[in-house]
Structure formats: C-alpha cells, structure tokens
Amino acid sequence: MNAAPKSLVRRPSWPTSTSRPVVTPLQPSVVYASQDPDALDTQYDEGSGFTYAREGHPNASVLAQKIDSLEGISGGIITGSGMSAIGAVFLGVLQSGDHVIGADQLYGRTLRMMADDLPKFGVETTLADPTDANAIAAAIQPNTKMIVIEVVSNPTIRIADMVGISKICKDSGILLMIDNTFTTPRGYQPFDHGADIVVHSVTKLLAGHSDATLGYVAAKDAKLMEKINIANVTWGLTPSPFDCWLAERGLQSFELRYDRAEATAIKISVALAGLPGITRVLHPSLPDHPDHNRAVQVLGNRSGNMMSFEVAGGRKAANALTNAAPDLPFAPTLGDVGTTLSHPASSSHRALTQEERAALGMSEGFFRVSVGLEDSALLIAELSEAIAASQKA
Numbered sequence: 001m002n003a004a005p006k007s008l009v010r011r012p013s014w015p016t017s018t019s020r021p022v023v024t025p026l027q028p029s030v031v032y033a034s035q036d037p038d039a040l041d042t043q044y045d046e047g048s049g050f051t052y053a054r055e056g057h058p059n060a061s062v063l064a065q066k067i068d069s070l071e072g073i074s075g076g077i078i079t080g081s082g083m084s085a086i087g088a089v090f091l092g093v094l095q096s097g098d099h100v101i102g103a104d105q106l107y108g109r110t111l112r113m114m115a116d117d118l119p120k121f122g123v124e125t126t127l128a129d130p131t132d133a134n135a136i137a138a139a140i141q142p143n144t145k146m147i148v149i150e151v152v153s154n155p156t157i158r159i160a161d162m163v164g165i166s167k168i169c170k171d172s173g174i175l176l177m178i179d180n181t182f183t184t185p186r187g188y189q190p191f192d193h194g195a196d197i198v199v200h201s202v203t204k205l206l207a208g209h210s211d212a213t214l215g216y217v218a219a220k221d222a223k224l225m226e227k228i229n230i231a232n233v234t235w236g237l238t239p240s241p242f243d244c245w246l247a248e249r250g251l252q253s254f255e256l257r258y259d260r261a262e263a264t265a266i267k268i269s270v271a272l273a274g275l276p277g278i279t280r281v282l283h284p285s286l287p288d289h290p291d292h293n294r295a296v297q298v299l300g301n302r303s304g305n306m307m308s309f310e311v312a313g314g315r316k317a318a319n320a321l322t323n324a325a326p327d328l329p330f331a332p333t334l335g336d337v338g339t340t341l342s343h344p345a346s347s348s349h350r351a352l353t354q355e356e357r358a359a360l361g362m363s364e365g366f367f368r369v370s371v372g373l374e375d376s377a378l379l380i381a382e383l384s385e386a387i388a389a390s391q392k393a
C-alpha cells in the first residue's frame with residue numbers, strides 16, 4: 001500500500017499492479033505533471049506524452065487510432081463533434097480569397113457554414129449537384145481550394161459521382177474532403193478513392209449509442225493534418241475524455257452493427273416497396289433506385305442502414321404514421337442501435353419552401369429511416385402497421 005496522503009488535495013500515486021485492466025481506462029485528467037523542466041522540454045520537442053487535455057489525452061488517442069485503422073490512415077484526430085471536425089478543416093486549411101465547392105445536399109449545418117460562416121472570413125462558396133461531375137466541374141474557379149462531398153446524400157439517398165469528382169480533384173489539384181458519416185469506412189474507403197481529407201460525425205454510426213457527441217478528421221498529407229490539428233487545439237474544438245471512452249466502447253461493435261442494420265435495411269426496403277400508400281422507397285440496394293448503377297460502382301455490395309420512403313396523403317398521413325409507431329423514436333438523428341424515424345419537412349429541411357423541398361424530392365409524406373438492430377420482422381410489422389394507419393387518416 002502507498003503511504004496515506006498528507007492532505008486530501010494531494011493525489012496519491014496510482015496503485016501499481018502486475019495485472020492490467022482489460023477495459024480501456026478512462027482518464028479525465030485535464031493536466032499532466034512532468035518530472036522537471038528538462039523532461040517537459042523533451043516532451044515538447046519530441047511531441048510525446050500529454051500535457052493538457054485540450055492538446056490531447058489518452059482516450060482521444062485510443063479512439064483516433066481505432067478509426068484510423070478503419071479508414072486505412074494514421075494521424076487522425078478526435079474533435080468535440082462532427083461539426084467541429086468540419087470546422088477544424090475549414091479553419092486549418094482555408095484562407096481569405098479561397099473558394100470552396102460543396103455538394104448541394106450536404107448536412108444542414110455544413111450547408112450553413114458554407115452559406116453564412118465561410119463568407120464572413122472572405123472564403124467564397126458554391127453549391128453544386130454531386131451526382132453530376134460536370135456540374136461540379138462547371139463550378140470550379142481559379143481560386144477553388146476544396147470540394148466537400150457526402151457520398152450518400154441525406155435524406156434523399158442520392159449517390160455522388162465519386163469516380164468523376166475524384167478525377168476532377170486530382171487533375172486540377174483541388175483538395176477533396178469527404179464527410180464519410182453516412183457511408184462509414186465499412187461502406188466506402190475515401191482514401192482509396194482520391195480523398196485528401198476525411199471527416200466523421202462519430203456521434204452517429206461509429207459510436208452508435210446516441211450517448212456521445214464527437215467528430216473525427218484525418219488527412220493524407222501530414223503538413224495538412226498538422227494545420228487541422230493546430231486549428232482543433234487552438235480553437236478548442238477538442239473532445240471530452242468520457243465521450244471518447246463511451247465512443248471507443250461503442251466502436252467495438254461497429255462492424256457487427258453496421259452489417260446487421262444494412263441487412264435489415266435491405267429487407268425493409270423490399271417489404272415496404274409493395275405496400276398500399278407507398279409512393280417511393282429509396283435504398284441503394286433497390287434496382288429502381290435512381291442511382292442504382294452508380295451505387296454499385298461506388299459502394300460495391302454495400303448499401304448502408306439509411307433508407308427513405310414516401311407515403312401518399314401529405315402532412316395528415318405523416319402525423320398519423322408517427323402516432324401509429326410509438327416505439328420508433330421520431331428523432332432527428334441517425335446511426336443509433338435503435339431504429340429512428342425522421343421527417344425532413346418538419347426538421348432538417350423546414351427552412352426550405354415547399355417548392356424547394358419538392359425540387360429535392362421531399363414531400364410532406366417523405367420519411368427517412370435510420371435502421372437499427374431490432375429484428376427485421378418486428379420492424380417490418382411496425383412500419384407496415386404505421387403506413388396502413390397513415391392511409392386511413
């Protein structure tokens with residue numbers, strides 16, 4: 001045993017043990033004490049060890065290494081949210097006078113950064129249709145620095161022309177940033193297909209339990225990664241150890257969860273497609289998906305857990321549907337272990353006019369489903385019942 005501390009505010013040394021914990025320890029310490037100034041010098045010079053949690057901590061490192069291994073890269077970092085991962089890239093890489101092209105159906109907050117925040121810093125932005133590489137090419141300006149793409153769009157499940165866009169970036173020396181949240185490294189490996197930077201909302205499928213808000217970012221080029229890391233640390237976009245600990249725990253089952261949810265999404269898509277009142281079902285696995293051939297080209301045999309469907313009857317039918325499915329949380333997130341339903345017209349896309357939503361293929365009867373881990377028969381029964389109720393409304 002250690003000697004008792006002389007004061008309650010003195011932390012006793014950690015008990016030594018020849019055995020080690022099987023579970024990743026949680027280390028909430030904000031600061032790390034060094035032996036002496038020489039040791040601290042060495043640590044700074046070599047970039048080794050930890051000093052202050054905003055600059056890095058063990059739970060973030062452990063989580064980053066695991067996601068690195070999934071993305072086939074090294075040196076990735078964890079951020080406090082998916083948005084702070086995107087923010088760290090913009091702050092670290094862009095400067096006044098640059099131009100950025102974004103896919104026109106990016107995550108809502110990313111679109112907002114492009115529309116409102118980057119212009120405040122003198123960065124120009126243009127949105128273009130990522131399913132058409134010619135539309136992306138047409139948006140290029142002499143000062144275009146970066147193109148930001150989500151491979152599968154939310155909530156319309158369109159598939160970006162990754163082959164075309166990645167060639168454009170390579171030929172013109174423009175950085176390609178992929179938000180791989182929807183596809184995950186199990187569905188798509190951006191660094192194998194020309195990406196320079198990959199970001200994630202770890203909050204979603206990777207952590208998978210809706211109890212931690214985190215992001216991840218990695219870049220192929222070490223100098224670029226250093227700039228992003230400095231922005232992360234300087235602007236304080238860094239994560240909490242506890243969230244990292246939860247996410248690392250969640251990540252242990254990520255591959256099993258993804259495979260199971262994807263298989264269930266395929267079954268649900270087939271089952272819903274034939275039901276009365278259903279006007280559309282969108283999942284990359286369906287042969288009638290508008291981008292089915294591109295989905296095969298880009299995603300191979302993967303198709304993911306995200307699907308959308310549309311019922312006839314507008315808002316009235318939509319209200320009846322969620323009321324008839326009390327066990328399927330009607331919640332604006334995705335990637336949880338449990339299936340969730342979202343309704344873009346009243347949530348993510350409520351700021352658009354009805355005409356703008358119609359142009360994107362989103363009516364009042366349009367729902368997005370983040371398929372979880374429940375038994376497929378249960379989900380098909382619950383959704384079928386809710387859809388039937390929507391048609392009686």
Ligand SMILES: *Cc1c(COP(=O)(O)O)cnc(C)c1O
Nearest residue numbers: 081082083107179181201203214
């Ligand atoms: C949720 C999400 C984000 C933002 O992530 P947060 O962790 O909520 O900050 C970014 N991109 C996509 C595609 C998302 O789904």
